[in-house]
Amino acid sequence: MRLTPPTLPLTACLLMTSVLPPAWATDWSAAAALGTDLVAKGLSKTGGQPAVSLDLGWRNDAGWTLSAGAATLHDRRAVELTLGVGWQRQWDADWLTQLGLVRYDNTRGRQAASGYTEAYASVGWRGQVSLLVALSPDTRMDPSRPDAPAHTSRLAELAVHHRLAGPWAVDAGVGHIDFNDLHSYRYASLGLGWSQGPWQVFITRIDSNAGQRGVVAPSVAGGRTVFTVTRQLR
Numbered sequence: 001m002r003l004t005p006p007t008l009p010l011t012a013c014l015l016m017t018s019v020l021p022p023a024w025a026t027d028w029s030a031a032a033a034l035g036t037d038l039v040a041k042g043l044s045k046t047g048g049q050p051a052v053s054l055d056l057g058w059r060n061d062a063g064w065t066l067s068a069g070a071a072t073l074h075d076r077r078a079v080e081l082t083l084g085v086g087w088q089r090q091w092d093a094d095w096l097t098q099l100g101l102v103r104y105d106n107t108r109g110r111q112a113a114s115g116y117t118e119a120y121a122s123v124g125w126r127g128q129v130s131l132l133v134a135l136s137p138d139t140r141m142d143p144s145r146p147d148a149p150a151h152t153s154r155l156a157e158l159a160v161h162h163r164l165a166g167p168w169a170v171d172a173g174v175g176h177i178d179f180n181d182l183h184s185y186r187y188a189s190l191g192l193g194w195s196q197g198p199w200q201v202f203i204t205r206i207d208s209n210a211g212q213r214g215v216v217a218p219s220v221a222g223g224r225t226v227f228t229v230t231r232q233l234r
Helices: 011-019
Strands: 027-037 051-060 064-072 081-089 095-106 116-124 129-140 150-163 168-179 183-196 200-206 223-230
Touching: none
Parallel strands: none
Antiparallel strands: 027 051, 027 223, 051 064, 064 081, 081 095, 095 116, 116 129, 129 150, 150 168, 168 183, 183 200, 200 223
């Protein structure tokens, strides 16, 4: 599940870095992932096919963040580009707040017209519990149909992360999304993660009732188990 809304192009990130005052320290991150599926908000974006993704992130001591991401979709000619800007504040050792705006666009293929913009806010506690709310004015209920009408969508998502012994951890999440009071659905996930150095491995079970409620085709919304390998590049 892509819970973190990663994203501006790398060139924009570099330009902004070059004009920051010297007193502002900066921090870069990069990660590549290979998964058996790409799932967002409980829905498969690849139709159950494998996906490769790359995410870049930048932040400074003032709390500003930029990110850029790319991921393959089930239409092999299409790539989803994720571009965003945000701000975060660590209030104390326990609480973290994040605000941001993200744009999702697809480069080619059948899904090229199904891009959308999303504003989000989240609050996290000790890196263990987080609550995310998001609002989009132009989300399509079925991302695989670019001709589908766009609607305002509202999302609320609760995620829990619990470390086990050694490199193991358990992650769980539940979410609810509605489209301008026309349709709504819920989704949930439960996963086991392992990390060692720059490597992370996840196996996650994800279910939603979007197919049962007629929001999308059951093949996009049905329950699925996703296996993902991630490599931190920086």
